[in-house]
Structures are given as C-alpha cells and as structure tokens.
Amino acid sequence: MTARALNVLFLLIIPFLMAGVINRVKALAGGRKGPPLLQPFFDTLKLLRKGAVVSRVTSWVFAVAPALVLAATATALLLAPGVGRVQTIAFDGDIVLCLYLLGLAKFFQLISALDTGSAFEGMGASREALFSVIVEPSLFLFAGTLALVSGTTSFGGLFTLVGSGAWPAVAATTGTLLFFMLMLTEGCRIPVDDPNTHLELTMIHEVMILDNSGPDLAFLQYAAALKMYLFALLIAALVLPVDIAPFQAAVVLPLVALLCALLAGIVESLVARFRISHVPQFLFLTVALALIALAAAVYFRGGAV
C-alpha cells in the first residue's frame, strides 16, 4: 500500500524535477546559474491558471487530445514497476496495455497536430510518426524477449532479472542503453529533438504543440516529462537488485531517475543535435540493441527460449 502511494506521489513530483535537473545541468555547462530545479513545476502552474486560445479550424480532436494524452501516459505509468518493482495497477498482460496506452497517446498527439491544418505541424507529425515506427518495434522486441525468458507478461516479473551467466548482464546493459535512448527520444531531448528550438524547420515535438496554449500546453509538457520518468523507472527496474528492501527502494528510485536526468543533461551539453536525416540511423541502434538482447537470450541461455 505504501509503495503504491509512493508511486503516485513520485509521479507528481519527479517528472518536474527531472526536467529541472536537465535544465540546470545545461545551464551550468554553459557557465550560467540556471533556473530553480522546480521551475518546470512553476511553469506548469502558471499555464494551468491561463486560458486557452483555440484556432477556429480545429475540431473536437484538438480539444480532447491534450487531456487524453496526459491521461493515457499517466495510466501507463501506473502500470510500470515503481518502488520495489511494485506496480500501482497490476494484472497479467499489463505490459501490453501499457505499450498500447503509449501508442494511443502518440496517435492522438499526431492527429491533434494534423487537425490544426498547419503545414508546419503536419511536418512535425510526419517526423514524429517516422521516429515512432523505428522506436516502437525495439520496445516491443525487448519487452517480448524479457517475457519469453521470464515466462510472464506482467511488468513486475518481467524486469526481475535473476540467474547467473551472461544473459542478465546483457539484458541489463542493452536494456539500460535502449531505455536511455528512448528517454531522450520520447522526452524530445537532444540529440533527437531540441525542446528550446525556435526554428520551425528543425522542430519535431515542439512544432506539433505550437497551437496549444494554457492548460492544454501544460498537459502536453507534463506528459512528455512523464514519459521520461517512465523510461527512468524501467532503467531502475533493470539495474536495481532484486532483493532490495522497500525503504531502500523508496530512496534509491528517485536517485536513479535524477541520475538519468543528470546524464541526459550532460548529453545535451556535450552532443550537438543530429540532422533530421541522421536521426533514423541513430534510432535504429535501439532496434540493434533489442536484437542483441534477443540473440543473447537464445544463445547464452542454452536455447532455453
């Protein structure tokens, strides 16, 4: 019960802190003091107090999309393994629902961008769709590999890597790299996207939400931060020991999430944004990592799969 309550509490706080840590690291790397760590939270509060301006060419899709994207992403997070790998909501096959909820959120965000009738937003939606086509198979492939090895389709058991030999090490390493790359991609971070860019031609996620304002914009920005937290949770589930005590997990889990944010900030400070044409190549690396994990599951477990 306590673990579930902590999961919900962390869901409300840590995504904002992660965004704040990334901004602070980038500022420090640039020789500036940077905004407070909770600045993204204050920005969200400010946006929630504002009214929304809606274009007359948009339909009901544009109106419901932000709330739906946030609801789907938050529900997906409740299914993910949290403190001590305890899920807030758990049942057999919950990983399938989680992945489909993320897909649903992505679908509504894309058609919401197309609904505005803006050529720029259509361009952003097209790019986002292309990147999703590359990224989502890797996620499904890696999750499928874990499901085959563990014999379960529930998130809690799926990420409990037990046994000896090369397989747990391969799964933990490839999975951590894979989820970190997905965190950067789905969180709209450099080197895939730049959340601070003001040049429409180079935008991906930001150009899709150009027409959103007020609470709608706050919902979409919070949903992007939630996705980053989701992948940080999956990394934590892979790397933390299986027998970690609940109170230790409650302390270590936020630290792992903030460490992921710190690393993302360092990457953003050191690496230039890729050209759009190079992003699919970079993202294909996630598929390669998932395939390596699958091959390791087949060969290093003596054909147990």
Next chain:
Amino acid sequence: MSQILTILFGVGILYLALTSRMRTYIQVIALQGFILFLLIARDFGKLDWFTFFFLSFETLAFKTIIVPAVLWRIVERTHVARETDPHIPQFGSVVIGTAVFLAGFAVTDWVSRIDPSVDALPFGIAVSTLIIAFFIILSRKKLITQVMGYMLMQNAVSLLMIAMAVELPLLVNLGVLLDIFTLLFLFLLFLGKLHSTYEETSREKLTSLRDQP
C-alpha cells in the same frame, strides 16, 4: 561487471558503424582501450607480475592514451572531420553490423559447446567486433578511417585473447606492441607526406598517382 564492460565494448563499435565523425572513432578506440585495461585489471593476482604490468601498460598507455592522441593530432592536421561518402551508407552499415553481432553470438554458441572453457560473451563480442572492423575498413574511403578500422581489429584481437585464456603468451603481447609501433611510424611518415601532396586523404585519390615524365 566485466560482462557489462564487454557489452559496452561491442556497442561501441556498433555505434561507430553509424557515425561519420573522425573524433567519435577516436573516442571509441580510446574507450575500448580503457575497457581492455579494466578487464586485465580484473585478473590482478591471476597473472604473474610482469605479464600484468606489461598488459596494463600496453592497454592503458598505448591503446587508451598515446594512439588516440596521435590519431587526434593527425585528424586535426589533415582537417579530415568526417567520412562523408562511404561505399555503404551508415544506415546499411548498422544493419550489417547488427547482423554480424547476431551471427557472432551463433558462432559463440557453437564454439562454447565444443570447448566449454571459452568465455562465451567476450568471445562472441570479439568475433563480431573483428568482422565489423574489417567491414569498416572495406566500406570507408578515407585512409585514416581504414587505419582506425585496423586499430579496432587490434582491440578485438586483444579481447579475443582475454576470452581464450587468462595467461597470454609473451610473444603475442610483443606482437601487439610491435603493431602499435609500426602503426605510429606509418602514420607520422605516410599520412604527413601524403597530406603535403594531396588535400584529401581519400583512397580513391591514390588512383591518380603516376610516375613523373
């Protein structure tokens, strides 16, 4: 921990298959050298002190620091920032690299069934890295990239030796060291001279070489 380091060693060369920046190549070569050093440091106590000192010095000083530093200097001097037009595009290289990794694991499975004493993961990663490095040499046009591919092969051979046996014959170690020395001489003489004649150090430019009339 050593298994995680070994996987990072392999992922490094997979990343190289998709990148075109020379400095990234050098950084990965240095990272692989450091990983080799850590893998040898793990065997502290299992090796005699001379072999341990020799291998540690070779991997840390040469593979991690000196060779990358020389490569860095050459890249700056020749102004070759990236491999712009490889024979096979970067995307194709990653696909082929991934296929090589999968095949490498299959070979490892086969070898480890024949000889269970072989450490399967380093062996598989080393074989895959060796083939991908060879592929990089074949698919890239710049001379400097091809030499870097050779360095990657050297790193793969070192990992392979670690996978095959803990106690490495001294002769093999000296051979590796000789390779490094030869490489440095080749770099300093050959690339320096070549750059003074040609602006580009591309292999294709060599086809225009002919005797003076």
